[in-house]
Every structure is written in structure tokens, then in C-alpha cells.
Amino acid sequence: MTQNDENPAKNADDPLAIALSYDDSPAALAKVTASGKGDVAEQILQLAFAHGVKVRTDSDLAQILSEIEVDCPIPLEAFAAVSEILSYLYRCQEKPPV
Incomplete structure (x- = not known):
């Protein structure tokens, strides 16, 4: 058992990061490419x-x-939340969605 397992409150405060990727194909779905905590x-x-x-x-x-x-x-x-994020990223890059 790790120290974090003994202290659930500490686990809740650990940072959480998820990386998504997608290709420009209209039928392609965004997918999780990395995920991690702490x-x-x-x-x-x-x-x-x-x-x-x-x-x-x-x-x-x-x-x-x-x-x-x-x-x-x-x-x-x-889907709705991820599409908002992708739209935001397109605007940041000044690249119109496909």
C-alpha cells in the first residue's frame, strides 16, 4: 500500500491530466492518448x-x-464538452474545423 492509499484526502488533491488526440477525418473520434494523476x-x-x-x-x-x-x-x-474544447483549440490556432 502506498502512502497516498492510506490518505484518501491527499489523492483527491493530486493533479489529474488527460491528453486527447484526434485526426482531421470527419468520421474520426477524439481518443485519450495519455492519462495520469499526481x-x-x-x-x-x-x-x-x-x-x-x-x-x-x-x-x-x-x-x-x-x-x-x-x-x-x-x-x-x-462529446459536447470535448467538442467545445476542440472548437476552442481551433480558434486559438485560427484553423477552421473540418
């Missing part, structure tokens, strides 16, 4: 910042997406 989440964020990837904070959506296995498409329940 130190792994910090590494995901550091990599995103280092590569100029836009990051958005949404703890509710992150919690939903953290339940999805890596390389799996996002569930229908998360």
Missing part, C-alpha cells in the same frame, strides 16, 4: 507546455475522461 499528471502537463499544446482546465471532464483507457475513443457523454 506526478504523471505533472509530466503530461510539462510535455504539453514544452510542445506548445493548449491546455484547458475542466476538473469534471478530466474526471470523466480519466475512467477511459488510453487509446480508446471518448464516450458519448463527453
